[in-house]
Amino acid sequence: MADDNLPTCQKTISILWPSFLTAGLATVLFFTAFDPAVLLQETRFADTSRLGAYSIGFFLFWLLTTTSCALTCFYRKPCSPKK
């Protein structure tokens, strides 16, 4: 497959970059709709600053989108019937 010729670095970036973009979008939409200060006020994370909550939220979204991008790459590989 053509994919296998890609350097690992570029494979990694091709997963991290689209997920970065969509995570950014998701963060903007999510925190526009929900105020982290309100979401967290009844929890033990109530002391988290909004900036901290946005940042952690962004990285959680990024983790999620990275996972789905990586799974797409993983399942794109056809499975060999010989194995």
Add this chain to the structure above:
Amino acid sequence: MASKDTHKDESGSLYKKAEKIYPREVHGLFAMWRSIGVLVLLGIYYIAPWLEWADRQAILLDLPNRKFYIFGLTFWPQDFFYFAVLLIIAAFALFFFTAIAGRLWCGYACPQTVWTEIFMWIERKIEGDRPQAMKLDKMPWNARKLRIKGTKHILWLLLAAYTGFTFVGYFTPIDHLTLRILDLSLGGWEWFWIIFYSFATWGNAGFMREQVCIYMCPYARFQSAMFDNDTLIISYDEKRGEPRGSRKRSEDPAEKGLGSCIDCTLCVQVCPTGIDIRNGLQYQCIACSACIDVCDSVMDKMGYEHGLIRYTTENAMQGKPAHILRPRILVYASALLLMAGALGYAIATRVPLEIDIIRDRTKLFHETSRGLIENVYLLQIINKDEQAHDYNLDVSGIEGVKAILKSNVIHIDKGNIAEIPLRLHVDPYDLKKRSSEVTITLQATDNPDIRIEEVTRFLGPTGRR
């Protein structure tokens, strides 16, 4: 010789080992415009957060307090609609300008281009122009190379750090940010984002450069969809240039059977994305017009006419008439004008008042000692204006509905949210349904234009008894 290092993309693969590109410095008309663009845009970027407006930062996207200040306007998360329309306008503007003049954005205005230009300017001041930089990279590490490379990276990092600091200054007041950096009391997340953005700037403008445009930029992938035969492109005049070949200045090219192209390869050497424009329009071309400038200077030296490489259109190249007004342009332009007009109108007639009605969920309704049906609500009222207001509340929709408030006039300071408990009383004989609509109207006492209505529901027992 030239064609060897120009056919870099023969494999057809989008991803391959990147070769470092050393763009040669360029002077000329378009280089001047690009420099002006860089100066103006960077000037705006670095200066804008320091502007003041009515005792606060003029442009402040105050994320910690969830308010965006753009000069005299304050936007709340509830105003997301305006932001969405603004993004649509930006998209149509990009389509419009792309259809007319190709990748103007890429060549002159994109932050990637702008910061790459300024980083390359620093690099040239320290390392010298293309041949010196190439020589430096080839030579083994020694004290001199270390000194030159070190100086370059220190300058790059300083600029990148200031860029990161400015970036965070758009989201948290920049004067406080400065003070808190100076007395080292800055919060961890602010440090994190300053450093993150600084490294992104350093990496993107210092190292990745054209690779961002070629591999990462989404616009670069779809911009060709906006092109047609009348779009301004940068093109090499093949008819005039070919057959290319070197010749002495005194020789007549016609006699030697040559075109105007002297095959000096300068157009390839100045290209920031490392392509050969003589191979035709390529998706890597960011339309920076460096090749036009350098080719024109060569034509001057040879005593030939300018424009062997020039801004032109497909139609013009084929001798067909050019059309500026064409359906595509009209569609983009009218969409752009329509959306911009709608946004302008929406902002001009924006009511700086917002109300959220939250029902008391513990009890849907209950009966008072006087036999009236009571519903309890919590009103969240946001005064988005830049001054305090008193508001009158009015309820309608059910006959004889009565609002019980702590005080008749609600006072809210500028930019504040008030949470007001509201009880509505209705005689059960006036209730026709289990759930009836009631309209709550709020109006500023000093300005009848500041008025909003919000509909909610009043719940009761089954209709008439």
